[in-house]
Amino acid sequence: MTQVDDRRARVTERSRDKFEERRTELALATLHTLAELGYARTSLREIAQNSEYSHGVLHYYFSDKLDLIAHAVRQYEAVCVTRYDEVVANAEDADQLRADFASTFFATLTADAAIHRLWYDLRNQSLFDDSFRADVLEIESRREQMIWRVIARYCEFCGTEPAMPSSTAYVMVDGIFQRALLHQIAGRTDEINDARAQLGAVFDLLSSHRSG
DSSP states (O other): OOHHHHHHHHHHHHHHHHHHHHHHHHHHHTHHHHHHHOSTTOOHHHHHHTSSSOHHHHHHHOSSHHHHHHHHHHHHHHHHTTTTHHHHHHOOSHHHHHHHHHHHHHHHHHHTHHHHHHHHHHHHHTTTOTTSHHHHHHHHHHHHHHHHHHHHHHHHHHTEEOSSOHHHHHHHHHHHHHHHHHHHHHTOHHHHHHHHHHHHHHHHHHTOEEOO
16 A cells, blocks of 8 residues: 555544544434434434524434434443443442342332333334334343343342343343333332342342352
8 A cells, every 4th residue: 555545544444433423422422312302203303403403414424313312322222331330349248239239220210210211212113114123122132131231140149040041131130121111111119129139039030059
């Protein structure tokens, strides 16, 4: 490659990086607008009307609403899928891990309810639209791994082996979370307390298989 070609390649790469950085910035900035509107009510124009960015700017960086929504959720999940890693790293015994996990679990249920609602909305839509199905499946896999790190460490503290595979553990924990989210949005606090008991029961069940 000549020196001129090398310089052009670096310029092209920098331009591409700046373009992706701007896409990420816009996606994160409009994430809460997306969460409030939901999938069915969202278009780039509606997002623009509910944010500080013009329709022209959004259309330049994203081909359509699916492109924007998928990019926004990927960026959010990049943070979310490590949400419990600090809990695992800081835990000194099984009781602390269990308590800190539950605390973080229900704290994000309250603080990020709108964003979680968007995620489940997008996951449901992927049953009908295959344009972002691969993204959803990738995020699901990463969420499963996140939960498994918690379960595996908890069982290690307890001196047991996980009683179920990671996929089953994830379905159980995620099911509790999704149902609790519905009750959270509906303002049904009694059901949230039931969810806490359900989560505890899952930990007991998953750590019930003695090693050796």
